[in-house]
Amino acid sequence: MESQTPVGRKITLNDIAAGCGVSRATVSLVLRGSPLVNKVTRARVEEELRRQGYVYNRAAANLRRRTSSSVALVINELANPFFAEFAAGVDDALGTAGFVTLLGSSGDSAEREHAVLGSLIEHGPGGIILSPAEDSEARKVLAAVGTHTPVVLFNRELGGELPEYAHWDRLMLDNERGARQATEHLISQGHRHIAFFGGHDHASSTRERHAGYTQAMNAAGLAIESHWRVQSTPTRMDAARAAGALFEGSGAAPTAAVCYNDAVALGLMLGLHQHGRQAGRDFAVTGFDDIAEASMSMPSLTTLTTAPRARGRQAADMLLARLRDPQAPSGTIIAPVELVVRESSCPLS
Amino acid sequence: MESQTPVGRKITLNDIAAGCGVSRATVSLVLRGSPLVNKVTRARVEEELRRQGYVYNRAAANLRRRTSSSVALVINELANPFFAEFAAGVDDALGTAGFVTLLGSSGDSAEREHAVLGSLIEHGPGGIILSPAEDSEARKVLAAVGTHTPVVLFNRELGGELPEYAHWDRLMLDNERGARQATEHLISQGHRHIAFFGGHDHASSTRERHAGYTQAMNAAGLAIESHWRVQSTPTRMDAARAAGALFEGSGAAPTAAVCYNDAVALGLMLGLHQHGRQAGRDFAVTGFDDIAEASMSMPSLTTLTTAPRARGRQAADMLLARLRDPQAPSGTIIAPVELVVRESSCPLS
DNA sequence: AGGCGAAATTAGAACGATTCAAATCCACTC
DNA sequence: GAGTGGATTTGAATCGTTCTAATTTCGCCT
Numbered sequence: 001m002e003s004q005t006p007v008g009r010k011i012t013l014n015d016i017a018a019g020c021g022v023s024r025a026t027v028s029l030v031l032r033g034s035p036l037v038n039k040v041t042r043a044r045v046e047e048e049l050r051r052q053g054y055v056y057n058r059a060a061a062n063l064r065r066r067t068s069s070s071v072a073l074v075i076n077e078l079a080n081p082f083f084a085e086f087a088a089g090v091d092d093a094l095g096t097a098g099f100v101t102l103l104g105s106s107g108d109s110a111e112r113e114h115a116v117l118g119s120l121i122e123h124g125p126g127g128i129i130l131s132p133a134e135d136s137e138a139r140k141v142l143a144a145v146g147t148h149t150p151v152v153l154f155n156r157e158l159g160g161e162l163p164e165y166a167h168w169d170r171l172m173l174d175n176e177r178g179a180r181q182a183t184e185h186l187i188s189q190g191h192r193h194i195a196f197f198g199g200h201d202h203a204s205s206t207r208e209r210h211a212g213y214t215q216a217m218n219a220a221g222l223a224i225e226s227h228w229r230v231q232s233t234p235t236r237m238d239a240a241r242a243a244g245a246l247f248e249g250s251g252a253a254p255t256a257a258v259c260y261n262d263a264v265a266l267g268l269m270l271g272l273h274q275h276g277r278q279a280g281r282d283f284a285v286t287g288f289d290d291i292a293e294a295s296m297s298m299p300s301l302t303t304l305t306t307a308p309r310a311r312g313r314q315a316a317d318m319l320l321a322r323l324r325d326p327q328a329p330s331g332t333i334i335a336p337v338e339l340v341v342r343e344s345s346c347p348l349s
Numbered sequence: 350m351e352s353q354t355p356v357g358r359k360i361t362l363n364d365i366a367a368g369c370g371v372s373r374a375t376v377s378l379v380l381r382g383s384p385l386v387n388k389v390t391r392a393r394v395e396e397e398l399r400r401q402g403y404v405y406n407r408a409a410a411n412l413r414r415r416t417s418s419s420v421a422l423v424i425n426e427l428a429n430p431f432f433a434e435f436a437a438g439v440d441d442a443l444g445t446a447g448f449v450t451l452l453g454s455s456g457d458s459a460e461r462e463h464a465v466l467g468s469l470i471e472h473g474p475g476g477i478i479l480s481p482a483e484d485s486e487a488r489k490v491l492a493a494v495g496t497h498t499p500v501v502l503f504n505r506e507l508g509g510e511l512p513e514y515a516h517w518d519r520l521m522l523d524n525e526r527g528a529r530q531a532t533e534h535l536i537s538q539g540h541r542h543i544a545f546f547g548g549h550d551h552a553s554s555t556r557e558r559h560a561g562y563t564q565a566m567n568a569a570g571l572a573i574e575s576h577w578r579v580q581s582t583p584t585r586m587d588a589a590r591a592a593g594a595l596f597e598g599s600g601a602a603p604t605a606a607v608c609y610n611d612a613v614a615l616g617l618m619l620g621l622h623q624h625g626r627q628a629g630r631d632f633a634v635t636g637f638d639d640i641a642e643a644s645m646s647m648p649s650l651t652t653l654t655t656a657p658r659a660r661g662r663q664a665a666d667m668l669l670a671r672l673r674d675p676q677a678p679s680g681t682i683i684a685p686v687e688l689v690v691r692e693s694s695c696p697l698s
Numbered sequence: 699a700g701g702c703g704a705a706a707t708t709a710g711a712a713c714g715a716t717t718c719a720a721a722t723c724c725a726c727t728c
Numbered sequence: 729g730a731g732t733g734g735a736t737t738t739g740a741a742t743c744g745t746t747c748t749a750a751t752t753t754c755g756c757c758t
Contacts, residue, residue, distance in 0.1 A: 010415075010497060010744095012743090012744055012745085013744065013745065014744080022707080022708090023707065023708045023709080024708085024709095024744090024745085024746095025707070025708055025709080025710095025746085025747080026706085026707060026708075028745065028746065028747090029706095029707090031745095032746090036705080036706065036707085037706070037707085038705080038706060038707090041706080041707085053495060055470055055471060055495060056471045056745090057412075057471070057473060057743095057744055057745070058471040058472050058473070058745095059408045059411060059412055059472060059473055059744085059745090060412055060713090060743075060744035060745040060746090061744080061745050061746070062408060062713095062745090063406075063408055063409055063412060063713050063714065063715090063743095063744085063745075063746095064712070064713050064744080064745050064746045064747080065713080065745080065746060065747090066359075066713070069472070070451075070472070073452070078433055078436060078437040078440070079430070079433055079434045079437045079658070080433075081428070081430050081433065084427055084428055084429075084430065084433035084436075085428045087427060087433075087452070088427040088428045088454055091427070091452050091453065091454050092454065092456075095453070095454075095465065095468065098468070100451055100452075100453075100468060100469060100472055101451065101452040101453070102419075102449055102450065102451060102452070103422070103436070103440055103449075103450040103451070103452040104440065104444070104449075104450070105437050105440050105441065105444075107441075116444065119444070119447070119449060120449060121404055122404060122405045122406070122407040123407050123408060123418070123419070123449055124406060124407070124408055146402060146404060148359060236641070236645065266645060270645055292428075292430075293641065293642055297642070297645075298646070298647060309428070359714095361713090361714055361715080362714065362715065363714080371737080371738090372737065372738045372739080373714090373715085373716095373738085373739095374716080374717080374737070374738055374739080375736085375737060375738075377715070377716060377717085378716095378736095378737090380715095381716090385735080385736065385737085386736070386737085387735080387736060387737090390736080390737085405715090406713095406714055406715065407715090408714085408715090409713075409714035409715040409716090409743090410714080410715050410716070411715090411743090412713095412714085412715075412716095412742095412743045412744065412745090413714080413715050413716045413717085413742065413743045414715085414716065414717090414743080415743065
């Protein structure tokens with residue numbers, strides 16, 4: 001019997017109230033399952049709601065209650081599987097908590113990020129989860145989001161100083177420890193000439209991973225040649241292009257490389273061919289992220305798994321906790337990463 | 350001089366109006382750049398907006414104007430790079446049109462999809478872009494979104510019949526033409542014995558691709574041996590397993606294969622080794638999708654690129670056009686796919 | 699019949715913007 | 729100095745919900 005009119009105006013509380021001879025307030029109470037309303041009235045109203053095909057207008061409700069039921073998620077590069085997984089995790093957790101995700105993608109440009117934040121903030125999200133663009137600055141982000149909306153930062157630090165009254169939460173990966181583990185693993189495979197490949201030193205995550213690598217090398221008493229540090233954009237293409245630089249220095253050529261991330265590692269494996277080497281046979285490679293392709297590549301890639309989907313859920317949970325208690329002291333969580341050994345990290349031949 | 354109060358209540362039009370001795374209406378006009386307001390008043394108001402750190406409340410505006418500035422995007426599996434790219438494209442196009450993206454992920458479950466749609470619709474999106482879950486049914490989707498919100502379907506048809514009053518737009522891929530092009534390419538490379546490898550015939554996309562292959566073969570006057578059609582689950586593993594079947598028939602062995610998709614093609618290339626052949630040397634292979642790995646594999650894979658990011662922009666554009674003219678007849682766009690020739694489709698040796 | 703308290707319902711003012719009609723202002727002209 | 733007309737400004741209603749304070753209903757007791 002539920003006939004929906006194929007076409008017509010939007011149905012509001014007033015229509016329902018009029019439709020069954022009761023006040024707007026009562027209908028509102030029914031909608032929110034208040035115990036105040038009488039059983040039989042409730043049934044009558046519910047029937048009418050169904051009959052007219054009512055849909056709740058959450059925006060109006062939020063306006064009146066001065067609440068929000070959305071969270072903005074701003075990702076530096078959604079097309080990267082790592083962040084796509086992260087986004088899926090965020091959306092999952094927010095969804096089950098009854099929040100809706102406002103998506104924004106910055107394409108790793110601070111300028112675009114600023115515009116996106118400005119647009120999203122006008123929709124009044126309860127909070128923001130931000131994976132910053134490479135060159136994003138604290139001051140500008142703060143200007144865009146204002147001081148009323150809590151922020152959870154993921155994956156990267158912002159450039160510059162954040163005023164202390166803005167207490168933002170952080171969820172970071174244990175970059176340093178991960179890179180150290182990867183390096184130690186290569187050392188245990190017999191390698192002595194190990195490069196650090198890819199990424200840009202001005203990004204905090206790159207610096208941390210490089211630091212972990214350096215620590216492991218120092219701890220093992222191994223020297224590092226300057227041409228073993230090759231920077232690149234964190235994409236496969238650029239990494240493949242940059243591979244040659246590893247073998248151009250005057251000193252010893254490396255026999256292994258700790259890569260900034262999986263994309264870069266896959267690109268390096270490709271680039272090695274053009275310099276007469278084959279990853280997993282006569283050159284060892286490790287990545288970072290454990291994207292889906294890592295286990296499927298030839299050779300399969302030794303890397304650090306970061307469980308991006310779980311991180312997404314975690315970031316969402318941090319934000320939800322903050323919404324519940326805005327006054328709680330802000331915190332930083334460093335998520336552990338785990339080494340997954342596959343074929344690409346062959347022993348020294 | 351722009352001092353933002355680190356903490357305090359949200360600023361509204363009233364605060365600004367009071368702050369510079371002008372009415373709420375005038376401030377509203379300034380905000381929307383109306384030519385009605387005097388230069389000097391405008392300057393004064395704008396200064397005050399900045400001073401108090403005003404942020405526009407779009408929800409309130411939308412309520413009054415009965416408009417919407419958001420679009421819901423529901424994806425069956427966000428973690429899949431193909432859909433992640435698509436989502437990035439959608440968000441890009443919507444963003445530049447001043448819309449915000451409400452994200453939802455259904456995890457390819459019709460049930461979850463229903464819940465997600467129900468939740469999103471309450472936020473009053475102007476329209477919905479839906480990449481349906483595998484088992485999603487027209488009737489249930491319609492019940493969730495109602496008849497007031499335009500829908501663009503992507504990539505898959507819904508099960509069951511859609512009432513004719515719901516005129517939804519569609520954006521699908523040209524499976525048939527793509528497979529035909531791949532086949533024609535192999536023929537032009539000199540191949541005469543060409544197989545169609547992988548996929549299950551009960552899936553509509555497989556049937557369409559297989560039809561394209563058959564057309565090209567017929568048009569070239571080439572006969573097809575029955576053992577040149579090998580089915581498999583569309584995964585690399587199963588494809589590698591099934592490769593042998595190509596060479597087991599009594600008739601001529603194929604020298605090339607059109608594969609259902611890239612995953613299957615990569616699996617086949619792996620499986621060929623075990624039957625004494627090498628893809629890109631003495632056996633030609635094509636894929637479908639142009640996943641990231643296609644260009645990185647050894648040999649690199651000739652395939653059909655679906656440009657998922659461009660599809661995303663296109664879907665968004667279709668929806669925006671529909672919002673501009675709700676009465677326009679609904680349409681279906683079959684997006685072209687493009688052949689990318691790489692190493693795997695070698696000439697007949 | 700009158701009174702009382704609990705249960706159920708409702709009127710009406712918010713929330714923060716937009717919009718229309720009406721009110722003001724301000725040179726100028728005659 | 730009244731009249732005119734264009735340029736500005738504004739009061740008040742409105743969007744669809746929530747919420748407070750009040751009002752109505754009703755069963756039951758004396």
